[in-house]
Amino acid sequence: MGKVLAVCISEKRGIQKQNVGTGIFSPDWGIEGDAHGGHWHRQVSLLSADRIEAFNRQGAGVIPGAFGENLVVEGFDFSSLPVGTLLRCGGVLLEITQIGKECHKHCAIYQKTGHCIMPREGVFARVLEPGSISQGDEMTVEERRAPLPWQAAVITLSDRGARGEREDKSGPAIAGRLRDAGYEVVETLLLADEAEPLRRQLVRLCDQRRLDLILTTGGTGFAPRDVTPEATLAAAQRSAPGISEAIRAASLKITPRAMLSRGVSVIRGKTIIINLPGSPRACQESMDVFLDTIPHAMELLRGTAGDCAR
Structure with a gap:
């Protein structure tokens, strides 16, 4: 009191x-x-x-x-x-x-x-x-009458999108799917393909807003300004490589170009950050891989999960 x-x-x-x-x-x-x-x-x-x-x-x-x-x-x-x-x-x-x-x-x-x-x-x-x-x-x-909903943010990385030259379709699609799955999407951001602004936003969302999940879309390829993985790693405290490995493995069944994705998955504090591709379709295919499994990981970070054994 x-x-x-x-x-x-x-x-x-x-x-x-x-x-x-x-x-x-x-x-x-x-x-x-x-x-x-x-x-x-x-x-x-x-x-x-x-x-x-x-x-x-x-x-x-x-x-x-x-x-x-x-x-x-x-x-x-x-x-x-x-x-x-x-x-x-x-x-x-x-x-x-x-x-x-x-x-x-x-x-x-x-x-x-x-x-x-x-x-x-x-x-x-x-x-x-x-x-x-x-x-x-x-x-x-x-005391809360119900558990706090999973809280998430979605960040789109696109130079053209940030300049207003192209509509962002991936970010809204990701946010909509998260909401349909019961998440509270507290922020959606559209940034240019620059490492330091992305790193600062990731740190802010993890350390101050204490979110459960952050999904980024775009900037994971081989182009010179595709720096999303580097910015994500700069904000990370621990690695969670299995998530991105699973996404690539599933995507390789659809297209051999999946091997060119450099997206990473990491943990900062109690927040999971996952890099997704830039296209709306590829984002949805990637979310198919982890959306049902990731709540257990978030429960572990919150300290509310039961035994992992089956």
């Missing part, structure tokens, strides 16, 4: 939030009057009061809202809670959607102290049920 110490908002982005004492929380939006509200997954930001206190003992002298956080709560180590955790405060129900954030530019606090706690300690949530939250209100973790 925790206690809310501050409720902070700002009318404009990029400025320090101010403690207003009470906030009205709207589903699929956030706090009324706060510039960071919207139809996205980072509607409300939360920070543990003890993390701020420890930071201030180093001479920072920050007040609630200085890190851009909406809620300062004592009694919780938010960064230790998994994505999908439900937080109840009065009538308001929040769901944690992201742990930490990428720091695009160093804030005034970083310039003063040399570091900032929000990128690693702050968490973000979306509003599921409405109500108001005020200073002094109690916050608790609420």
Whole structure:
């Protein structure tokens, strides 16, 4: 159980939030009057009061809202809670959607102290049920009535697609099939064939959004700008070669050109990343290979799987 110490908002982005004492929380939006509200997954930001206190003992002298956080709560180590955790405060129900954030530019606090706690300690949530939250209100973790659905992202790599010169058909087809299989597809991205932007997105989706599965499409061949496997390996912590080997083995029964696919499969944290070919048909044929089997691997990573033996 925790206690809310501050409720902070700002009318404009990029400025320090101010403690207003009470906030009205709207589903699929956030706090009324706060510039960071919207139809996205980072509607409300939360920070543990003890993390701020420890930071201030180093001479920072920050007040609630200085890190851009909406809620300062004592009694919780938010960064230790998994994505999908439900937080109840009065009538308001929040769901944690992201742990930490990428720091695009160093804030005034970083310039003063040399570091900032929000990128690693702050968490973000979306509003599921409405109500108001005020200073002094109690916050608790609420048990989920059903397991968190498998969460996935789809990334298309295509220079022409990123320039708007060609319609992306593979990405939407992959996302649609995942949704039909019960997945929650939380992000779909269309990127140019460049290694470093892809590596950064993979790291963000694994480390902050803590997804179960990321599927990429495109950039797995022999062309000079086909760098998807290299970017994926740069983001990886462990290899999962059997998945891509199985895809190639099945594809070789369809076309000998399958041997030219350089796609890889890897693990980062608790996320599986699988490279798929660029064509919509080949993507579907590849998904035929692993879609029924991959949930067991994700259960193992979540720590919810039973015995593998049969």
